[in-house]
Amino acid sequence: MAIREKEAELTGTPGDALRVLREHSLTTLVQREIERQIVSGDLAAGAKLNEVDFCNELGVSRGPVREAFRMLEQAGLVRTEKNRGVFVRQVSIEEANEIYDVRAALDGLIGRLAATRVKPEQLARLKAIVKRMRAAERTLDADEYFPLNLEFHEVMAEAAGNRALTANYRRVVNELNLYRREMLLRDADNITLSTREHEAVVEAVTKGQADVAERLLFDHVIHSRERLHRALATPAPRARKAPRKAA
Amino acid sequence: MAIREKEAELTGTPGDALRVLREHSLTTLVQREIERQIVSGDLAAGAKLNEVDFCNELGVSRGPVREAFRMLEQAGLVRTEKNRGVFVRQVSIEEANEIYDVRAALDGLIGRLAATRVKPEQLARLKAIVKRMRAAERTLDADEYFPLNLEFHEVMAEAAGNRALTANYRRVVNELNLYRREMLLRDADNITLSTREHEAVVEAVTKGQADVAERLLFDHVIHSRERLHRALATPAPRARKAPRKAA
DNA sequence: ATATCGTAGATTGTTGACAATCTACAAGAA
């Protein structure tokens, strides 16, 4: 389906579609769509991205697709090999470890700033998310837990009230998700422990304890990395929706 | 001058030029050249980047130039307004303050990691840089000090041995330089104080004191921000090479 | 004088075509 029609559908009325096209170039829309396919897992890590395929799928020419590729390249989501094509970036376990260090530093800062700047509305959202996390914890539903986890940290980043921080944080999390998506949280233990840590963070933020929130969020990231390593050690990943295969 | 000839000159022999063109696309070369013009200050903050002008200047068509624009946009160096063009990004004082917070967090991590991982060769480079800083301090030569400062932190980032950290750090520093370039360090005080802090960092890294290096480098960034604010309060910026004017 | 309108030129957004490179596979030699 052409991306213009897709936007028209998304926005409901044809009039809105025109507005969208006034404000966003095709490059932007293509970039967003490909990014969605990558972070949702429709495109597997290592998969080759064919220019013409995307042109046909989205109903645009190669120019905007190539420009979108360059954006995704800078965002760290794809890797380009000259004359060979672009591929969904593969993050090795060593790279993931390094990225976790960066994320811990950024999340520590997020905790510190959020504790003093969080707005009541944001605090309410955080508490609602944690509440839903406890429900997912009872049913051990990892597919439900995963997006809640993303949303929790997204709201925290917002609450920090620092646009540069939010932008950098998003990029780092996006890269990590290239890796985490492959094996998610497999056992109940991880969901339970992770939820406890989220609750503690919310408590510290509620009380405005900047130092505590900073340390808790920093440790939360380091613990997440350790949980990931333990999950990697377990043998049997359960089947998920099959993503488009790597080259 | 066409960018292909420019590359041929840079690499010395014509054979190397062919190798360069095999490995790098025109987009990459254009992106690098424009980035150089921005960080060097040849293009002032807020200046409009005309596609055709760059095509003529670099001897390429608009395709590679537009792709380079998209990369620079993601790197945070330019801002794009649909149907109006791309402009060198302007960083406000408020944004700079926020970015400094992010940089402090990253630099803290750099100090911590570098203290345990720095290689003898890197340590030697750091000491050589600080030595040259002391010379620049005696002559109060800010134009000499500025690149030394950049190099010092670049080597520190390398010494941390974390590619994800280095990449994020470079992006943040690039954005800050959009701002700092405008007023540099104007008075001798700043150079002296900054050099003292660099020396303290080198000492901590030499001794492998991770916690100390982390705190020193974190504080160094915060102090740099304060020095910037003091410099902003001083009235008379001295003239510099005139950059291409903003729109 | 001021404001509105409209046109011409400049600039960006998008497209399709051409050139260069890579990939897959088959034919032939050792």
Added chain:
DNA sequence: TTCTTGTAGATTGTCAACAATCTACGATAT
């Protein structure tokens, strides 16, 4: 068989032309 070698098709890199939009500026009306 196994290795080269070469050709055809597919894919990427680059370019030039067309379409849409914006900007500058002058004519006209109030």
